[in-house]
Amino acid sequence: MPVDRARRVGWFLPGPLDQLTGGYLYDARMVGGLRARGWIVDVIDLGVRRWPIDPIGAARLERAMASEEHQILVIDELAHPAMGVGLALARARLRRQPRALPPILALVHHLRCSEPAAPATRRFASLVERAALAGVDAVVCTSVTTSASVRQLVGRGTQVEVVRPGRELAEVEAGTADPAPLRECTSPRLRALTVGHWTPRKGIIDAVRAVALASEEVGLDLVGETDHDPSYARLVWAEIDRLGLADRVRVHGCVPVGRLVELYRGSDALLLASWHEGYGMVLAEAMIAGLPIVATRVGAVPEVVRHGMEAELVPVGDVAALARALDRLVRDPGERRRRSRSALERAASLPTWEESCTRFAALLDGLLAPSEDPSRDRL
Numbered sequence: 001m002p003v004d005r006a007r008r009v010g011w012f013l014p015g016p017l018d019q020l021t022g023g024y025l026y027d028a029r030m031v032g033g034l035r036a037r038g039w040i041v042d043v044i045d046l047g048v049r050r051w052p053i054d055p056i057g058a059a060r061l062e063r064a065m066a067s068e069e070h071q072i073l074v075i076d077e078l079a080h081p082a083m084g085v086g087l088a089l090a091r092a093r094l095r096r097q098p099r100a101l102p103p104i105l106a107l108v109h110h111l112r113c114s115e116p117a118a119p120a121t122r123r124f125a126s127l128v129e130r131a132a133l134a135g136v137d138a139v140v141c142t143s144v145t146t147s148a149s150v151r152q153l154v155g156r157g158t159q160v161e162v163v164r165p166g167r168e169l170a171e172v173e174a175g176t177a178d179p180a181p182l183r184e185c186t187s188p189r190l191r192a193l194t195v196g197h198w199t200p201r202k203g204i205i206d207a208v209r210a211v212a213l214a215s216e217e218v219g220l221d222l223v224g225e226t227d228h229d230p231s232y233a234r235l236v237w238a239e240i241d242r243l244g245l246a247d248r249v250r251v252h253g254c255v256p257v258g259r260l261v262e263l264y265r266g267s268d269a270l271l272l273a274s275w276h277e278g279y280g281m282v283l284a285e286a287m288i289a290g291l292p293i294v295a296t297r298v299g300a301v302p303e304v305v306r307h308g309m310e311a312e313l314v315p316v317g318d319v320a321a322l323a324r325a326l327d328r329l330v331r332d333p334g335e336r337r338r339r340s341r342s343a344l345e346r347a348a349s350l351p352t353w354e355e356s357c358t359r360f361a362a363l364l365d366g367l368l369a370p371s372e373d374p375s376r377d378r379l
Helices: 022-036 055-065 077-094 119-133 144-151 170-174 204-213 230-242 257-266 281-288 319-331 333-349 353-368
Strands: 008-013 040-045 072-076 104-108 138-141 159-162 190-195 218-223 249-253 269-272 293-296 311-314
Touching: 008 022, 008 055, 008 077, 022 040, 022 104, 022 281, 022 353, 055 077, 072 077, 072 353, 077 104, 077 119, 104 119, 104 353, 138 144, 138 353, 144 159, 190 204, 190 257, 190 281, 190 319, 204 218, 204 230, 204 269, 204 319, 218 257, 218 319, 257 281, 269 281, 269 319, 281 293, 281 333, 293 319, 311 319, 319 333
Parallel strands: 008 040, 008 072, 072 104, 104 138, 138 159, 190 218, 190 269, 218 249, 269 293, 293 311
Antiparallel strands: none
């Protein structure tokens, strides 16, 4: 059977699609949603390993773009070390051929230049990402916060859209687990949950220190890849040992989705001590489980959760404020119940993955549709 080229997408990633991070999970959901809607999606791993410029990844991108199979190209901006050079090489090659590149859409979860770093490092990252995004026709961001940062890097003629992540945990979506009931919140102890790979941006050490400062009734479960950044992981383990928290901090590493659901359901609160979040999918997952949230006021976090409702948001890096927020949940079961109720209500207001995939597909359709006005953007 001949392939319908008008609905074939080349989806470019810096690494394998099956990685358990919020960004890759978003990509996987969108790829699956498009395929369910009849699109043919070819996922291409660029194998990006170096920053700021990855020549090997750029060459792979240029070679893959030479194919005439795809009508639209989606490039995850996490592959930006390959994008600037790769797009420039592809355009240079095609200037010698009687065809143009198909429309290019960049998917931006968050910008590296928005992450905490020395001013010179952030300025340099901004230059690299500006060059990467200069070659695209449109950008999709996962939050309004990220879209505001992207608009500072792209030209006025580039339209920037927002498609938020969906809210379902896999088991709930598949019908194998019931939605969380309102929590009783009667225990005098508090088991907090932190979900995130052990990297400085996720603030794992701050979470551990906050538990050490909080009352002994507070414990912590850490879920996420522990060797993503080996040097940082050594610091985390050393801090747990230095603070004598072996009995209060449980390290689970990466866990299957089913086990993660169990941990959400068995916890009393989510603790997110991140230094930057482009969206924070764990916030939505925690609210589905009816968890009160203690988090830092960074990036898109205030966009996803509401301070004073389901969440208490504190300044980034303020470990003492995180500890005080945890202790308030220990002392006041009524407050925990109120915030659990707010979490469930807030979760119900977030988009589903079905809705997000439908919006993403509509944006791709807009890129394919010829514009009535040639001067207008393609999105």
